[in-house]
Structures are given as structure tokens and as C-alpha cells.
Amino acid sequence: MRCSRCGANVVEGDRFCENCGAPVAVQAGPVCPVCGQQSEPGVRFCQQCGAELSAGPQPAQPAQSDDDGPTMLSQSPLLKPPFQAPQAGVPGTGQDDQFQQTMQSDWTVPSTQPQSAQPVPTAQPVPPAQPYQAVQQYAGQYGAAQPGAVFPPQAVQPPVQPSRPGESAGKGKKKTALIVGIIIAVLVVALVAGFGVWWFILRDSDTQSAQTQSTSQQSGKTKSGDSKAAKDDKPCTAAPDAELSSVDHSDANLVAQLQLTSNCASTKDGDTAEFKESDVKVSIKDDDGNVIASAVFDFSKQPVKFNGEKANVALEFTTRQYWRPYDQIETGSAEVILQTGQSGTGEAGSADGDALAGSDIDSEDAERYAQLALSWQLKHDESAASRFYTTYTTQLSSKKNGMKADGKTWHYVDIYEQFLQQRIKHKNAILIWSGDYPTYTKADASTAYYVILSGDTVDSVKAGDAWCKSNGYGAADCAVVDLQ
Numbered sequence: 001m002r003c004s005r006c007g008a009n010v011v012e013g014d015r016f017c018e019n020c021g022a023p024v025a026v027q028a029g030p031v032c033p034v035c036g037q038q039s040e041p042g043v044r045f046c047q048q049c050g051a052e053l054s055a056g057p058q059p060a061q062p063a064q065s066d067d068d069g070p071t072m073l074s075q076s077p078l079l080k081p082p083f084q085a086p087q088a089g090v091p092g093t094g095q096d097d098q099f100q101q102t103m104q105s106d107w108t109v110p111s112t113q114p115q116s117a118q119p120v121p122t123a124q125p126v127p128p129a130q131p132y133q134a135v136q137q138y139a140g141q142y143g144a145a146q147p148g149a150v151f152p153p154q155a156v157q158p159p160v161q162p163s164r165p166g167e168s169a170g171k172g173k174k175k176t177a178l179i180v181g182i183i184i185a186v187l188v189v190a191l192v193a194g195f196g197v198w199w200f201i202l203r204d205s206d207t208q209s210a211q212t213q214s215t216s217q218q219s220g221k222t223k224s225g226d227s228k229a230a231k232d233d234k235p236c237t238a239a240p241d242a243e244l245s246s247v248d249h250s251d252a253n254l255v256a257q258l259q260l261t262s263n264c265a266s267t268k269d270g271d272t273a274e275f276k277e278s279d280v281k282v283s284i285k286d287d288d289g290n291v292i293a294s295a296v297f298d299f300s301k302q303p304v305k306f307n308g309e310k311a312n313v314a315l316e317f318t319t320r321q322y323w324r325p326y327d328q329i330e331t332g333s334a335e336v337i338l339q340t341g342q343s344g345t346g347e348a349g350s351a352d353g354d355a356l357a358g359s360d361i362d363s364e365d366a367e368r369y370a371q372l373a374l375s376w377q378l379k380h381d382e383s384a385a386s387r388f389y390t391t392y393t394t395q396l397s398s399k400k401n402g403m404k405a406d407g408k409t410w411h412y413v414d415i416y417e418q419f420l421q422q423r424i425k426h427k428n429a430i431l432i433w434s435g436d437y438p439t440y441t442k443a444d445a446s447t448a449y450y451v452i453l454s455g456d457t458v459d460s461v462k463a464g465d466a467w468c469k470s471n472g473y474g475a476a477d478c479a480v481v482d483l484q
Helices: 097-106 165-233 363-380 382-389 412-425 461-470
Strands: 241-250 253-261 272-275 280-285 291-297 304-307 310-317 335-339 393-399 430-433 450-453 479-481
Touching (some): 291 310, 363 412, 363 430, 393 412
Antiparallel strands (some): 253 310, 280 291, 393 479
């Protein structure tokens, strides 16, 4: 078979001339007797509906005439024949659409339809992917073109196609398989590389991040615990309010139970806090404003723990720090005042139980409180002393301020301390002023002593002497008296 353009030999099955690239006339395949679809040469079954092609008559091949020889190239670029609707589709070769359009606009192929006077059923058109169309040329303004004339391309030179359709399909399949294999290989390599990156870099980073997060959580817990501890240990520097709940004694010392109300903002919300200020003066006053107890306490030694706003504390006052018998203190009307930043004198003694002991306040303040306490006591005990106008009792002490006796100089604090001590021993003990009673003014009208009486009644002087001996007193420390 020879090329219709250059006359070179063309191998059977080639679609283009290997010498000049001109298209080679393609042998039309059989037409399906069922659906009319034209199939590729050599197939037994219709590629459209699957019907057996041998069952029907094969379309007749057009007779070759002397005019169907090689066509000459047009000398004028204006001699591009117009296209007519395709008569029959030609199997495609898989070329791209641009090439198809180029081939459709610049080339025509000889018609493969039989020339017959009777109309022949037209095959169904194939999809636009077909690179070649069989067209029927008709006359134009430059004259009638010869049937089957082929026009060369004007601008685009078609590429050289594979020599055999089988080779083109095989190579396409191989190329597709090669591409798929390459893609799979690339994916495998990417997965392996990604796994390696994760294993050597990101895994350690994730582990470190997890450890950091765990540490952060533990740190957060620790901080939360520390915050709680800090909240528990947070000093409450503001002096709390206090109420006197009850009083008792430990030997001759006064034990006061106080209920404290915190003035710290944190405890207003129910939080816990500690009041642990040192040098805090705690003073207890009666309803007349007289200080009846006062000492300086160091709460850092025994902090007051507030669980919310309230807390309880026990304070112990020595006989030089309080000036009212414990059983004569009215807790309901007493006032408790806490003052921070106060300094005490001497060392705090030891207290019994959970009570906190304090140091002495300024000596001048203590002396003044003691003097006032002696005056209050004389007035308080007047009614109890009146019964001894007609009966006997025992006298335990008579002292006045500045008196030297028992190896020391007596002051108001000493006199009242002695009274408190006797009051613990003898619950009926009372304090009188010697100048108020005839039994003392008879001998000295200017007498001025604080006299401590046991308050116990005796029927006679002899009975009184017996009482003194039974309580361990000698003649210099105990005497039988009446007040008339």
C-alpha cells in the first residue's frame, strides 16, 4: 500500500505515512446489523450492543476508481473545503481534542461509504474524541473538490503515530501501569519517610509534649495544693473582732474563751486563713469601761485558724494581768479589744491545755487598772461585809500602796494580786477599806488599808483561832475580827 501524498510504501495498519505524515485511508469496519454502530475491522461482536457482527451482511467496500488516486496539494491557501456533517464515524485512536480539532479543520479523509443510488442507513456518530471524520466534499466558490481529496495542514504538523494500533494500545497500557506503579512507589516512599519522621522526630516531640503536659498538670495540682496551703497559711493581719464566750480559772489564773470574727477579706467568702500576728494586746472591759484583764499575746506561736469568718481561742491571764474575780465577770456585757503592734514586758508564762499565755502590759497601765479594780471591789463587797457587824470572821491581810512588808514594797498590783490568790483559796473572801469600819478606826482614825477578810463566819474568837490554824495560818497572818 502506498501513500496517497508522497507515494511511499505504508505498512499495513499504519494510520500515517512514516515519510510525510499524511493520513492513510482507514478501512471501514463492519456495521452492526442491530444498532447500526460501525465497529473496528476484525472484531466479531458489536462494541456498542454486543451483537454478533458476522450475523449480518458486511457493508460493501467502495469501488476503487481511477479518480481515487493520490490527491495533489492545493496551491492556494484559500482552497480549504467546508465540512459537512459526518457520514460515518471512524474508530478513534485516543488523541487529544486539540489534535482532533486541528485534524478536522485541516484534513479530510476519503469517504468509506459505498456509492449507491439508494440511501444507505447512516451509522451512529461516535464521540468527539475520534481524530478523523469521513466527510463528503461539495463544491464551493472555487470549484468542486474531488471526492476523497486530502488537504494538507496549514499550520500544525501532526505528530508521528505508532506504526501499529496494537502497539499504541499496548504501550498506553504499559505507560498507564508504569505511571500507576510510580505513583504507588512514591506513596510508599512518602509513607515510609513520614513514618520515619514521626518515629524519630515527632514521636519524641509528642512524648515530650505529653510529659510536659503531665508535668504541667502535676505542676498545676501542686500549684493548686500550694495555693490551698498558701490560702490556709495566708496571714490575716487585720485584728479580728472578739466576744467573750466564757471564763474559768486555772489555779489562780484567769482562762478566757474568745470567739473571734475575722476581718480579713478572704474569710468573707468562706476561705480559710490564719491570724498569727505577734505582739497583740488583748483587753477585756466590763460594761462600765473598766479594764479587767489585759496582756500581750504572740499568736505566731499558736496561730488562730479561721475556717470561714469564725474561730475560737483560749487565752490565759496571770494574777498580775486580770483585775476581777473570774466568777464576778459578766461575759454577756464584757467587751474584748484586740490591738496589734503592742509590746509587752517580760516573758510569757506557760499555760495549761490549749490556752495561750501572754506577757505583761506596761506596768503603769497595770497599776492604774489594779487601783481601779480595788475601788470597784470595795464597793462590790460592802453588802457582804455588813453582816460581820454582829458576828466574827477572820482577817487575812491588810496592805496599802507603798508599804514595805514581806521583803518588798507593795503596790496596787501586788495588793490586788494577793486578793485574787486569797479569793481562789477562800471563795467567800472579800475586800474592805479599814477606814470605813469602827473596829479599825478606834485605834487609828487615819487608818487606810486594804483589808482582806476570809468571809467565813465563826461564832467566837476561839472558833476563829481554830479556823486560822486549820487553814495553815500563823498568828501574824490570821486574826479573828468583827467590824463594829
